[in-house]
Amino acid sequence: MKVYPLRNRVIRIKNYSDGSTGMKKTFTRIFNFVDSKFCYISTLPALIVIVLVVGFPTVLNFYMSFFVKNLMRQATYFNGVGNYVSLVQDPVFWSYLAHTGIYTGGSVAIGFTLALCLALALNSEIRFRPFFIVAILLPWMTPAVSGCIMWRWIIHDIYGLLNFFLIKLGILHQNFFWLGNSFTATLLLILVDAWYRIPLSALILFAGMQRIPLELYDAAKVDGAGRWYFTKNITIPLIKPEILIALVIQSMFTFREFGIPFLFTGGGPGDSTETLALYIYKVGNLFLREGYAASLSVVMFIIITIFVVGYFKAIGEKS
Amino acid sequence: MGQRNEKFIPVEYRNYTSTYDVLDFPPIWCMPDWVDAGWLVPLNDVVPPRMMNQWFPYMVPSTMKDGKIYFIRHQVEPRVIYYRKDLIGNAGYKEMPKDWTGLVNLAKKLTMDKNGDGNIDQWGYGYSASPTGETVHETFGSFLYVAGGKFWNEDGSPAFNGPEGLAALKFMSDLVNKYKVTPPGVISYREGNLTDLLDSGAVAIGEGDCSLMLRILSSKPYGSKIGVTAPIPRYANMKPGKDFRYFSKGIGYCVNRYSKHVEAAKRLAAWVGGYEANWFEGAVELNTPANKAVYESPYLKSRLPFADILLKTAENGRVETHKNMSLFEDILAKGVISAIHQDRTPEKAMDWMVTEMKRQKVF
Amino acid sequence: MKKIKKINWIRVGIYAFLILFIIISLFPLFWMLDTSFKSDEEVFKMPPVWFPSPVRLENYRIFLLQRPFVKYTLNSLIVALSVSALCIGLGAPAAYGFSRFRFRGNRLMFGAILSSRLVPPISFIVPFTMIFSWFKMIDTLQALIIAYIFFNLPFVIWILSGFFKSIPQELDDAARIDGCNNITAFWKVILPIARPGVIAGTILTFLMCWNEFLFALVLTRLNAKTLPIGLYDFFADGFIRANWLAAATIYTLIPAIVFVLFFQKHLIKGILAGAVKA
Numbered sequence: 023m024k025v026y027p028l029r030n031r032v033i034r035i036k037n038y039s040d041g042s043t044g045m046k047k048t049f050t051r052i053f054n055f056v057d058s059k060f061c062y063i064s065t066l067p068a069l070i071v072i073v074l075v076v077g078f079p080t081v082l083n084f085y086m087s088f089f090v091k092n093l094m095r096q097a098t099y100f101n102g103v104g105n106y107v108s109l110v111q112d113p114v115f116w117s118y119l120a121h122t123g124i125y126t127g128g129s130v131a132i133g134f135t136l137a138l139c140l141a142l143a144l145n146s147e148i149r150f151r152p153f154f155i156v157a158i159l160l161p162w163m164t165p166a167v168s169g170c171i172m173w174r175w176i177i178h179d180i181y182g183l184l185n186f187f188l189i190k191l192g193i194l195h196q197n198f199f200w201l202g203n204s205f206t207a208t209l210l211l212i213l214v215d216a217w218y219r220i221p222l223s224a225l226i227l228f229a230g231m232q233r234i235p236l237e238l239y240d241a242a243k244v245d246g247a248g249r250w251y252f253t254k255n256i257t258i259p260l261i262k263p264e265i266l267i268a269l270v271i272q273s274m275f276t277f278r279e280f281g282i283p284f285l286f287t288g289g290g291p292g293d294s295t296e297t298l299a300l301y302i303y304k305v306g307n308l309f310l311r312e313g314y315a316a317s318l319s320v321v322m323f324i325i326i327t328i329f330v331v332g333y334f335k336a337i338g339e340k341s
Numbered sequence: 342m343g344q345r346n347e348k349f350i351p352v353e354y355r356n357y358t359s360t361y362d363v364l365d366f367p368p369i370w371c372m373p374d375w376v377d378a379g380w381l382v383p384l385n386d387v388v389p390p391r392m393m394n395q396w397f398p399y400m401v402p403s404t405m406k407d408g409k410i411y412f413i414r415h416q417v418e419p420r421v422i423y424y425r426k427d428l429i430g431n432a433g434y435k436e437m438p439k440d441w442t443g444l445v446n447l448a449k450k451l452t453m454d455k456n457g458d459g460n461i462d463q464w465g466y467g468y469s470a471s472p473t474g475e476t477v478h479e480t481f482g483s484f485l486y487v488a489g490g491k492f493w494n495e496d497g498s499p500a501f502n503g504p505e506g507l508a509a510l511k512f513m514s515d516l517v518n519k520y521k522v523t524p525p526g527v528i529s530y531r532e533g534n535l536t537d538l539l540d541s542g543a544v545a546i547g548e549g550d551c552s553l554m555l556r557i558l559s560s561k562p563y564g565s566k567i568g569v570t571a572p573i574p575r576y577a578n579m580k581p582g583k584d585f586r587y588f589s590k591g592i593g594y595c596v597n598r599y600s601k602h603v604e605a606a607k608r609l610a611a612w613v614g615g616y617e618a619n620w621f622e623g624a625v626e627l628n629t630p631a632n633k634a635v636y637e638s639p640y641l642k643s644r645l646p647f648a649d650i651l652l653k654t655a656e657n658g659r660v661e662t663h664k665n666m667s668l669f670e671d672i673l674a675k676g677v678i679s680a681i682h683q684d685r686t687p688e689k690a691m692d693w694m695v696t697e698m699k700r701q702k703v704f
Numbered sequence: 705m706k707k708i709k710k711i712n713w714i715r716v717g718i719y720a721f722l723i724l725f726i727i728i729s730l731f732p733l734f735w736m737l738d739t740s741f742k743s744d745e746e747v748f749k750m751p752p753v754w755f756p757s758p759v760r761l762e763n764y765r766i767f768l769l770q771r772p773f774v775k776y777t778l779n780s781l782i783v784a785l786s787v788s789a790l791c792i793g794l795g796a797p798a799a800y801g802f803s804r805f806r807f808r809g810n811r812l813m814f815g816a817i818l819s820s821r822l823v824p825p826i827s828f829i830v831p832f833t834m835i836f837s838w839f840k841m842i843d844t845l846q847a848l849i850i851a852y853i854f855f856n857l858p859f860v861i862w863i864l865s866g867f868f869k870s871i872p873q874e875l876d877d878a879a880r881i882d883g884c885n886n887i888t889a890f891w892k893v894i895l896p897i898a899r900p901g902v903i904a905g906t907i908l909t910f911l912m913c914w915n916e917f918l919f920a921l922v923l924t925r926l927n928a929k930t931l932p933i934g935l936y937d938f939f940a941d942g943f944i945r946a947n948w949l950a951a952a953t954i955y956t957l958i959p960a961i962v963f964v965l966f967f968q969k970h971l972i973k974g975i976l977a978g979a980v981k982a
Contacts, residue, residue, distance in 0.1 A: 053887070056887060057885045057886050057887055060801070060805070060886035060887060060890075061801050061804075061805035061807045061810075062801075062807070063797075064797035064798055064800055064801035064890075065797070065798045065801035065802060065813060067794055067797075067798070068794040068795055068797070068798035068817070068857060068861060069798070069813055069816075069817065071794055071853060071857060072816075072817055072820055072857060072858065075850060075851075075853050075854045075857075076820040076823060076854050076858075077820075078831075078835075079828050079831035079832060079835065079854075080823055080827070080831075082831040082834065082835070083827055083828070083830055083831045086830060086831065086834070136725070139721065140722070140725060143718045143721055143722050144722075146715070146718055147715075148715070148718060148719065148722070152968065152969075154722055154726070155968070155972060156964050156965075156968050157726045157729075157730060158725070158726065158729070159964060159968075159971070159972070160729075160730060160733070160960065160961070160964055161729050161730075163911055163915070163960035163963070163964065164733075164915070164956075164957055164960055165914065165915040165917070165931075165932050165935075165956050165957075165960075166915065166917050166932070167917060167932045167935045167936050167939070167953075167956070168736075168932075168935065168953045168956050168957055169732070171736075171935070171939055171949060171953050172732035172733065172735070172736050172953065173732055175732075175735070175736070175739070175946065175949075175950070176731075176732055176735060180750075181747070181748055181750065181752075181946070183735060183752060186750065186751065186752060217729060220729075225972065249714065274822070277824075278824035278825065278826060280825070280826050280917070280918045281917040281918060284917075285917075285936070299824070299826045302826050302827070302829070303826065303829065303918075303922075306829050306830050306833075307829060307833075307922060312830045312833075312834070315829070315830050316827075316830045316831075319824065319826055319827030319829075319830070320827065322824055322826065322827060323822070323823060323824060323827055326822055326824060327822055330822060
């Protein structure tokens, strides 16, 4: 196998092989070996670790999805594609998939719109920009548990501030229980999720806007183009890669999110905000039907992959 | 102990580990499942008949399977009702009403807007029905039992979908939706949250586990004004023990089959079920002991608040164990909550629960 | 005569939008902090008490002593620090290798590493519990560390390769002329230049481990509980006062706030590099 750097050949001036003692010789030999195979020696350990930690469990998960494995009944037997058949016939699975779709779509729609507005605002000539960025970024770094506890305390039906303010403003006359019906529960779940994801998306989009050369702005000013015209016709088309990445990251991470639905609504009321991830957790860890949970998560992985590849294909064809 | 531990024990057992020698659990959470999976050691040889005679008779079946004892109870946790004595007095009542109609009437009087802004700041009646933990199961179970029903028939077929169960579910839903005496947020409250409502005076009457009693009675500012009574039956002419029973969960010790010290663990479990440990449980820890004999101790009676009510509910209690507990609880919680938040009518919710349980092979 | 200053309404609108957004998104943090200083009775007062008096710092002492929160903190710290160290130690050379050398399988391997980010973490709960059960590693910190490497190592490689690519190749060549070989060029020349990226990668890995919830929930029982799970237990069993819960919540935010205040530049750079240069 040939090894060569990207542009120039390695010019080696110092020779390490003039060590005198045996120890030194061995060391030098090892050193030279490592040096000559540095591309493999630097990358292989990480690759091996990833194969062990990601590859093996993925394969095991796929393998397990063909088994019925019920810990409580102490039963494990091969079931072929039986798990997938019962998955397709499972009415609960389809309704939870729909919940996940609504949740993802809502979060991406609201989060992405707000993130774009924020990025545009940050990109205009404002003062204290680092302060604003830091303040926007903070929610993204809070643990999901803490964020959900905070929001639950604010929307609490009796001691919550949201109801207090709404009653003060005269919008409500009576304390309202926000997690008590499917519509407001889903809406709040989407909003809390968006609260988490806006910072990252906004920052990605902002970085894309910073990439646009300043000359373009000046040229546009000379041409007398308005702010809106400029945004629509120059900024947005130029940051297309960032838009794509923000969309992919946000939709992928929301689709597979477990913590926020689990902690914020817990799937309730009833099962109206139960998502696929929550269902996998329950089936695998509470009902102890591990084979079925494995097949559910394989389906989830396939959906995500199709989704992401589709995104890239769709954008790739256009540009 | 976190509320999620019992869900993880089965996963733990796969390791065949001896992390826990003795487990202190309510048998209703785990009894048939764990025994069927072969995780528990029978304790017949360490339980003398004398000790069994001292247990409340209704509790014995829940600790046994196929003639073998797997759990040794040291605590009953009957459900009780907490109420504000002063508020009830203001409403013209000297003691709690005798049936559900009376309860609703009283709760209606207690539901009020104190500062006149149109927003209700004191609710009449509260219970906890959060889907997480075992909250829905216990609350619904309590209403079901005082309506005269039970969860399962002798042959293992469901009995909770009978007329009593429907009445219980309808009552739970009506308290929120029809009579509007219960805050709609109950479907997210756990028992601890209910305690907060009682403490702060947002709820005047609340039903909960008796293990909350000490905390409620010692809370400020209303703790000293709180009274305790047994859950109220559906009709005034129903006799406790005959027409209906009280829900009392109770905790017991069981021994891990993979423990490295099975004999010592068995002896510990047996000691916990004995008179001395139960006396300590009641007189010092102020819990409700599972051994009838200790209630004769005058010292314990003087220490334990509302000892007579606890004894009454414990004597007339009922414990039922469930197969496939976590699946059963999940479906039950979804069904009950969907009836409370009016996603389904109580009848439809009941049908849905039974169909779903059949589909998922709970029974 | 006074000079009339023209108000730029668009700019006012932009400021108003930014400030409004920040107020709404940071309000829960403020309200939690406020709640954590209240006494038991003030918590439930309606209308709410805005400025608790006296400020009760005791809430922080109570929750730290009532449950083993010190232990949870130590667990979290150990896991987060060792995962960051491992991920940087393995990830930095790998990212350098992928971005500097052209060798057989380079793109394939890099693609494989990146695509491992597509695997949803939830699909690992079954295999991980099985594997760690075989080795009797459930409820150990080692299990958590291995599990966290799964989503942090690809991320670190992603971020750092972006950084290395932005460093001109001429620097490597110059280093070689000065007598460096591959190892020393990486260690002595490139790594110091890429230090902001390394710092950013470390901080982000640390934060992700500190905040992680799912695996900590599934893989720990008693001994290896991390801070989010300790907090969840606190909140889930419901037997807790809201002011103690608020204090515990604020306590878990400390690293996020510290990093934001002292390392904001590195952090922002790192996020941008990781997110944009793929």
